[in-house]
Amino acid sequence: MSPGGAATGPRTSERLLRVAAIAAGGALGTLARYGTDRALVVTPTAFPWATFTVNVAGSFLLGLIVTLVVERWPPTRFVRPFAAIGFCGGFTTFSTLTVEATQRAQHGRVALAVGYVAASLVAGTVAALAGMAMARSRAVPLPGRRQLLPDPDDLGVLHPPTGAPGDGEEAPP
Numbered sequence: 001m002s003p004g005g006a007a008t009g010p011r012t013s014e015r016l017l018r019v020a021a022i023a024a025g026g027a028l029g030t031l032a033r034y035g036t037d038r039a040l041v042v043t044p045t046a047f048p049w050a051t052f053t054v055n056v057a058g059s060f061l062l063g064l065i066v067t068l069v070v071e072r073w074p075p076t077r078f079v080r081p082f083a084a085i086g087f088c089g090g091f092t093t094f095s096t097l098t099v100e101a102t103q104r105a106q107h108g109r110v111a112l113a114v115g116y117v118a119a120s121l122v123a124g125t126v127a128a129l130a131g132m133a134m135a136r137s138r139a140v141p142l143p144g145r146r147q148l149l150p151d152p153d154d155l156g157v158l159h160p161p162t163g164a165p166g167d168g169e170e171a172p173p
Contacts, residue, residue, distance in 0.1 A: 020084040021081040029089060052116070
């Protein structure tokens with residue numbers, strides 16, 4: 001234990017590196033969203049193309065990245081935290097979607113607000129499915145499929161222990 005009472009070591013270092021990966025990805029995603037907002041400026045009563053664009057593109061990227069990380073690529077600890085959680089989390093924005101929809105409704109553009117929310121949900125879902133399909137297609141050639149493993153971000157390990165009690169094998173003495 002460290003002087004403050006917290007455990008230190010490889011697990012703590014791993015967690016700090018994961019947080020750093022998320023922060024770096026989030027910073028880049030936020031900057032990308034800001035750039036898109038500056039490039040596609042709209043009035044408070046027009047269709048919010050900037051947010052719509054980043055949310056649909058982010059949905060596609062998230063579907064692609066998560067499917068590649070979970071189903072196709074060799075296990076890694078930092079691609080998902082950096083790209084999926086950090087970059088896509090910083091790039092996309094549900095809160096801005098809701099504020100923009102509310103603004104349109106407050107300006108008497110209720111049909112536009114409802115259409116914006118509906119189009120965002122439908123296009124985002126279609127984009128995520130397209131990203132997943134691309135990851136599973138031959139468009140991203142990889143040597144075979146690998147066995148699906150538990151999510152390393154949830155368990156803190158890349159591979160489940162083999163021969164552990166409860167998996168049908170006896171633990172070594």
